[in-house]
Each structure stands twice: as structure tokens, then as C-alpha cells.
Amino acid sequence: MSENGSIAGIRIVAVVGAGVIGASWAALFLARGLSVTVSDPQPGVQEGVYAHIAEAAPALAALGLDTTDLTARLTFEPDLATAVREADLVQENGPERLNIKHEMWRTIEANAPADALFTTSTSGIPATEIATALKAPERLVVGHPFNPPHLVPLVEVVPGERTSAETVERAVSFYRGLGKRPQVLRKEMPGFVANRLQSALFRECVHLVTEGVVTMQELDDIVTSSIGQRWAVAGPFRSFHVGGGEGGLAHFMSHLGVGMESRWAAMEREKVAFDEPTKRLLTEQAKDFGGTVDELAAERDRKQITLMRALAETFDA
Amino acid sequence: MSENGSIAGIRIVAVVGAGVIGASWAALFLARGLSVTVSDPQPGVQEGVYAHIAEAAPALAALGLDTTDLTARLTFEPDLATAVREADLVQENGPERLNIKHEMWRTIEANAPADALFTTSTSGIPATEIATALKAPERLVVGHPFNPPHLVPLVEVVPGERTSAETVERAVSFYRGLGKRPQVLRKEMPGFVANRLQSALFRECVHLVTEGVVTMQELDDIVTSSIGQRWAVAGPFRSFHVGGGEGGLAHFMSHLGVGMESRWAAMEREKVAFDEPTKRLLTEQAKDFGGTVDELAAERDRKQITLMRALAETFDA
Numbered sequence: 001m002s003e004n005g006s007i008a009g010i011r012i013v014a015v016v017g018a019g020v021i022g023a024s025w026a027a028l029f030l031a032r033g034l035s036v037t038v039s040d041p042q043p044g045v046q047e048g049v050y051a052h053i054a055e056a057a058p059a060l061a062a063l064g065l066d067t068t069d070l071t072a073r074l075t076f077e078p079d080l081a082t083a084v085r086e087a088d089l090v091q092e093n094g095p096e097r098l099n100i101k102h103e104m105w106r107t108i109e110a111n112a113p114a115d116a117l118f119t120t121s122t123s124g125i126p127a128t129e130i131a132t133a134l135k136a137p138e139r140l141v142v143g144h145p146f147n148p149p150h151l152v153p154l155v156e157v158v159p160g161e162r163t164s165a166e167t168v169e170r171a172v173s174f175y176r177g178l179g180k181r182p183q184v185l186r187k188e189m190p191g192f193v194a195n196r197l198q199s200a201l202f203r204e205c206v207h208l209v210t211e212g213v214v215t216m217q218e219l220d221d222i223v224t225s226s227i228g229q230r231w232a233v234a235g236p237f238r239s240f241h242v243g244g245g246e247g248g249l250a251h252f253m254s255h256l257g258v259g260m261e262s263r264w265a266a267m268e269r270e271k272v273a274f275d276e277p278t279k280r281l282l283t284e285q286a287k288d289f290g291g292t293v294d295e296l297a298a299e300r301d302r303k304q305i306t307l308m309r310a311l312a313e314t315f316d317a
Numbered sequence: 318m319s320e321n322g323s324i325a326g327i328r329i330v331a332v333v334g335a336g337v338i339g340a341s342w343a344a345l346f347l348a349r350g351l352s353v354t355v356s357d358p359q360p361g362v363q364e365g366v367y368a369h370i371a372e373a374a375p376a377l378a379a380l381g382l383d384t385t386d387l388t389a390r391l392t393f394e395p396d397l398a399t400a401v402r403e404a405d406l407v408q409e410n411g412p413e414r415l416n417i418k419h420e421m422w423r424t425i426e427a428n429a430p431a432d433a434l435f436t437t438s439t440s441g442i443p444a445t446e447i448a449t450a451l452k453a454p455e456r457l458v459v460g461h462p463f464n465p466p467h468l469v470p471l472v473e474v475v476p477g478e479r480t481s482a483e484t485v486e487r488a489v490s491f492y493r494g495l496g497k498r499p500q501v502l503r504k505e506m507p508g509f510v511a512n513r514l515q516s517a518l519f520r521e522c523v524h525l526v527t528e529g530v531v532t533m534q535e536l537d538d539i540v541t542s543s544i545g546q547r548w549a550v551a552g553p554f555r556s557f558h559v560g561g562g563e564g565g566l567a568h569f570m571s572h573l574g575v576g577m578e579s580r581w582a583a584m585e586r587e588k589v590a591f592d593e594p595t596k597r598l599l600t601e602q603a604k605d606f607g608g609t610v611d612e613l614a615a616e617r618d619r620k621q622i623t624l625m626r627a628l629a630e631t632f633d634a
Contacts, residue, residue, distance in 0.1 A: 020562070124576075146543040147560060154543035181542040187530045191580055194543045197521050198553070199580045201544075204517035205553050213504045220552020225498040226463040226471035226511045227518075228552065231545030233620035234613075235537020236515070236522050241603050242614045243464060245337070249603040250596070257591035259441075263508055263516045268585055274574035279567070286558050286566040296551075297559045303550035303632060310627030315620060 005033040005073070007177035008170065010117065012037070014087035016080065016104060018045050021121050021149060022093035023052035026074065028150040031057075031065040032178055035073040039083035046076050056150045062305045063151075063179075080104065084112040089174065091143065093121040101125065102133035109134050117170050119143035123195060126188040127160030138164035141171050143182075146194055151301060153181040153308075156192045207272045209282065216285040232307060322350040322390070324494035325487065327434065329354070331404035333397065333421060335362050338438050338466060339410035340369035343391065345467040348374075348382040349495055352390040356400035363393050373467045379622045380468075380496075397421065401429040406491065408460065410438040418442065419450035426451050434487050436460035440512060443505040444477030455481035458488050460499075463511055468618060470498040470625075473509045524589045526599065533602040549624060 005011055011034060015026045018040040026049060029036045038049055050071065057067045077083035084090050090112055094104050101120070108118065118140040120130055131137035142158035149155075155175045159168050168184060175182035185192060191199065209216055230239050237249065244252030289296055322328055328351060332343045335357040343366060346353050355366055367388065374384045394400035401407050407429055411421050418437070425435065435457040437447055448454035459475035466472075472492045476485050485501060492499035502509060508516065526533055547556050554566065561569030606613055 152543055152546065154539060156539070181538065183531070183535055183539050183542075185530055186532075187528065189525070189528070189530045190583070193525055193531055193536060193539050196525065196580065196584075197518055197540065198544055199577050200521035200584060201514055201518040202553055202557070202577065203581050203584075204514055208506070208510055208513065209554075211504065211506070213502055213506045214500070214510055215503075216554040218500055219510060220555050221498065222471060222473070222500050222510050223514065223548050223552040224550065225500075226469055227515055228545065228548030228550070229469065229621055229624060230617075231540050232549035232624055233541065233545070234617040235540040235545065236519055237526075237533040237599075237603070238537050238606060238613065238617070240519070241606060242610055242617060244610070246610055248600075248610050250600040253591050253596050253599065257596075260516050260519065261590055263513065264520050264589065266507070267513075267517060267520075272581065273578055274570050279570050279574075282554075282570065283565075283567040286554070289555060289558060293559055293561070293563055293565050296555060300547075300551040300555070300559060303628060304546055306627050306631045307546060307549055307624050310623050311620060314623045 008173040010088040014084045014090045017093035023049045024148040024150045027053045027056040030070050031060040037075050041078045080107045081111040089117045105133045137162040155180045155182045157182050157184045325490040327405040331401045331407045334410035340366045341465040341467045344370045344373040347387045348377040354392050358395045397424045398428040406434045422450045454479040472497045472499045474499045474501045
């Protein structure tokens with residue numbers, strides 16, 4: 001996909017803001033042969049990014065990418081204006097506060113090349129609002145990764161009201177060339193799609209555990225042995241369509257729709273909140289996962305890579 | 318796991334009610350070396366079950382089971398009293414109506430061996446209510462599979478108020494010996510766990526499509542490339558625990574809990590229903606899946622088997 005260290009015309013990326021998301025993006029960009037300049041004024045950013053790249057390297061290698069000399073094309077430039085001067089793409093991962101993003105993007109626009117592509121990893125602020133700081137709002141689009149960006153395929157590409165079609169196309173081509181699965185949303189919606197779905201399911205998860213129907217660990221086991229496996233290979237609509245038999249989704253809705261609606265109504269009446277007793281219960285049960293968070297994350301990533309490779313090898317998916 | 322055609326002391330299974338669920342159970346029991354008597358008074362049941370077993374055979378073979386002569390140990394006996402006379406296990410998959418189930422279970426109890434294990438595949442009626450028809454309610458437990466039972470690992474084992482601990486243990490040992498992942502619920506809850514979670518997520522799916530944020534196909538792609546892959550290898554609690562970094566789930570709740578609560582509140586205010594415009598829109602978009610429902614189901618199953626085998630080979634999961 002990458003030829004001479006370039007993907008869809010992009011060779012140099014400025015990664016602005018190098019927390020977990022920024023560092024993970026940087027690792028992926030580097031493994032795909034791009035040159036990366038990281039800009040973050042925080043002290044210790046260099047050590048943090050190096051550590052994160054070292055942590056991500058085994059996963060990137062397992063995905064088939066070249067991880068030798070990963071940091072050879074990595075530079076650090078705390079001054080934002082200088083950092084973006086030669087960038088073909090600016091991927092911004094700054095704090096989720098509108099005034100900070102506005103200030104960053106003003107500096108970026110004033111100093112980046114005129115044809116650089118502008119993307120923001122924001123999970124919460126619409127491109128329309130961020131772009132009000134720009135003279136050329138058509139250049140900016142949301143490119144929201146699912147965490148961690150170096151591993152999970154999805155990137156939600158969300159244009160603002162004034163984002164140009166060309167910007168959207170360039171972002172999609174770039175992310176696709178990077179090996180991701182970009183999905184353009186047709187409307188700006190708080191939380192976009194994946195996080196909204198995750199929140200909707202999680203509400204009922206919390207309800208079932210606080211009600212004592214299952215423990216956290218038991219609920220997780222139920223998910224991995226049923227809907228998780230399903231949704232890894234066929235989304236919820238396709239699953240219900242197939243579940244409807246010959247009549248498909250129409251049959252499903254006419255036969256089971258009423259039952260589902262009444263379950264929805266029941267769920268709306270449930271009181272679910274992260275109140276003190278809930279927090280205490282969940283924190284307590286989280287101890288049963290065993291292992292440190294780092295160990296659990298590594299195990300999860302190894303399993304996900306196994307799954308991704310198996311599906312890719314068999315179905316080129 | 319099965320020795321001399323027996324699993325956890327069970328050699329002969331009566332499958333009562335042979336719709337899609339019953340036929341799929343029968344296929345799995347046979348592939349695991351058990352003897353199966355199918356009892357269903359419907360005309361054409363024999364052809365239907367044979368067809369379903371033939372359809373399930375490739376998946377069972379791909380899962381490593383012996384599918385030669387699958388129907389050699391299969392018999393049909395429409396008379397329920399006769400069908401259960403030698404059963405070690407009765408797995409009931411009758412219509413989801415309490416009066417029909419009561420009548421069935423009275424006949425089963427009066428005619429099955431005194432030590433036969435009683436399980437019901439019901440997805441909606443609590444064991445407590447079904448067991449009121451029994452002289453020995455301690456013998457009955459819900460063994461609710463996720464569709465299709467021959468493929469998806471989960472079986473929700475849900476004891477009623479009077480189910481004995483021994484019955485629960487026997488059911489768990491049997492399903493585990495069958496290669497499933499049984500999960501005992503601690504409380505009877507309408508819809509149990511997996512279907513409730515599925516409904517909770519699907520409400521937001523329908524909302525996002527009717528709002529025009531994404532199409533059905535786009536939403537499915539988002540799920541398979543993000544949360545689906547995640548939840549196939551780590552459930553929602555473990556995912557948020559890991560996502561919380563060093564502080565784990567406690568950190569996640571204290572930092573992102575308020576944001577999630579406000580998203581929940583917003584979702585509760587959404588009006589979501591299978592009204593006529595919604596049904597029309599979803600039925601229309603379902604055409605874009607392409608292929609017949611059978612083709613889509615086969616593709617989904619092939620992918621899921623690939624995933625299951627890869628995880629099993631690497632992690633013995």
C-alpha cells in the first residue's frame with residue numbers, strides 16, 4: 001500500500017497531541033513507512049511516545065507490518081507552528097476542549113502547507129464547531145479512531161457542515177491506504193456511532209450486574225461466547241435479517257418487533273447510574289479480572305490480532 | 318469428551334419440538350455421538366429435521382466433529398409419552414406459550430425415567446413458571462441456547478426458584494461436555510442476559526439509521542470493525558477496565574461516567590419504535606445486503622467458525 005513512504009499522497013504527518021491516541025497513531029504511521037513529527041508541549045512526551053511505540057510494536061509486527069527501525073523517521077517538535085510546516089497531514093489529538101482546539105487549529109492553518117489535510121481525532125466535538133476557527137473550514141474533517149488506533153480497524157470520518165467532498169475523499173483514501181476501515185457518517189451526531197452503541201449496551205450491562213443477575217466476569221463471558229462473536233463477523237442488522245429466516249428483517253420486525261419494543265419500554269423504566277454503591281460494586285468486581293491492566297490489554301490485543309488475521313487470511317476482510 | 322456415545326452420563330436425548338432450535342440441537346447432539354429421538358407432531362417434521370442436519374453438517378465438521386452417518390442414531394416419535402420413555406435428557410423446544418409447555422411437561426414427567434434431566438430452550442418463560450406443572454419442579458432448568466445452538470457457544474442456564482443445585486450442576490456438566498460455554502444466571506430475568514443486551518444495542522441501531530446518520534450496512538460495518546471484534550475477545554466490562562488505563566474501571570467511571578450518564582439520558586429521550594415508516598425504511602435497506610438469507614447465513618457461519626477455530630487453536634478458549 002505504501003510506496004516510497006507515501007500513502008494517498010501523504011508522506012509527512014504531524015501528530016499534534018501525544019497522549020495515548022496520538023502515540024498509537026504515530027506508531028501506526030511509522031510502521032506504514034511515513035515520517036512523523038510529534039508535537040506536544042508536555043514534559044516527558046518523548047519518553048512516553050517511545051514507550052508506547054515499543055509497546056505497540058509486537059502488535060504491529062503481528063499484523064504483518066515492518067517494525068524494524070520504527071523510530072528512525074520520528075522527530076519531536078514542541079513548537080506547533082514549526083511542527084506542521086512540512087506536514088502533508090495534521091492529525092490532531094489535543095484536549096477535548098473547544099477553546100484549546102480553536103487555538104491549535106489557528107496555529108496549524110497559519111503554518112501548515114496550503115494543501116495539507118486536516119483531521120481531528122476528537123470523540124466528542126463536531127468538525128463544524130472546531131472549523132469555525134479556520135479561514136478554510138472545508139479542509140477539516142473528523143477522523144475518529146476506535147482505541148487503540150494502531151489496532152482496531154474502524155475510523156469514523158465525520159464531515160462538518162462546511163467540510164469539502166474533496167477533504168472527505170482524501171481522508172478516506174488515506175485511512176484506507178493505512179489499512180484501516182474508514183466509515184463516513186452522513187450526519188454529525190454527538191458520540192458518533194460506535195461510542196453511542198457501546199454506551200447503549202453498557203447501560204444494560206451495569207443494570208444486570210447491579211441487579212445481581214450476573215457478575216461482571218460472567219456478563220463478559222456471555223458476550224464473548226455469543227453476541228461478540230456474532231458481531232465480529234456480521235453486524236446487528238445483518239444478524240437479525242438472517243435470524244428472520246426466509247422473510248428476513250421484515251419478518252423479524254413483524255414477529256418479534258412488539259416484544260422488543262416492550263423490552264425497550266421496560267429498560268427505559270430502569271434506573272441506571274454510576275452512583276456510589278454502583279461504583280463500589282463494579283470496582284470491587286473488577287479485581288476478579290486478575291492481572292494488571294497492562295497484562296489484560298496485552299492478552300486482549302493478542303486475541304484480537306489472532307481474530308483479525310484469521311478473518312483476513314480466509315476472507316480477505 | 319464423549320465416551321461410548323455418552324456425555325456427563327447422558328446417552329439418549331429426547332428433542333421435543335423440532336423447529337429451527339430443536340433441529341439444530343439435534344444436529345449437535347448427534348455429531349457429539351449421542352442418540353436422539355425427535356418428537357414433534359407437525360407434518361413434515363422428518364424432512365425438515367433431515368434438511369436442517371444436512372445444512373448444519375459442514376459447520377459441525379469444520380468445528381472438528383465427526384459428521385459421518387450423522388442420522389444413524391436419529392429416530393422420530395411423534396407421540397411425546399413414548400418419545401421420552403428412555404431419555405436421559407429431555408431438551409424441550411416447544412412453542413413459547415405457558416399452557417402448551419405445561420401440558421408437554423406433565424406428559425414428559427409422567428413418562429420419562431425418574432432420573433432424566435429436564436431442560437427447556439425457552440427464551441422467554443422462567444423455569445419457575447414452567448415448573449408449576451411438575452410434581453418434581455427441582456428437575457427442570459432453562460438451557461437457553463443462542464441461535465443456532467450447533468454453532469454459538471453460549472447456553473444460558475437459568476434455574477427457577479425450585480430448581481435443585483444438582484439439576485443445575487448436571488446441566489452445566491452436560492453442556493460443557495458438549496463443547497458449549499454454559500453460564501448460570503443468578504436470578505430469573507425476562508430475556509435473560511444476551512437477548513437483553515442485544516435489544517439494548519439494537520434500539521440505538523434503529524435510532525441511528527432512522528435518523529439518517531448511517532445506513533444499515535454502514536452501521537454493521539462499523540460494528541464488525543470495532544466493538545464486535547473487541548467483544549469477541551474481551552467483554553464490555555473488561556474492555557472499559559482496560560480502557561481506563563492503570564486506574565482501570567474505577568478511573569473510567571470517575572472520568573467518563575458522567576459523560577456516559579448524560580448520553581444515557583439523551584437516549585432515553587429518543588423516540589424509537591418499529592412504526593410503519595421505520596419498518597419500510599429498514600425493509601428497503603435490507604435489500605442491499607445482497608444474496609438470499611441462506612447465503613448470508615452460510616457466509617456468517619463460515620466466518621464465525623474461522624474466528625472460533627483461530628481463537629481455540631491459539632488460546633484454547
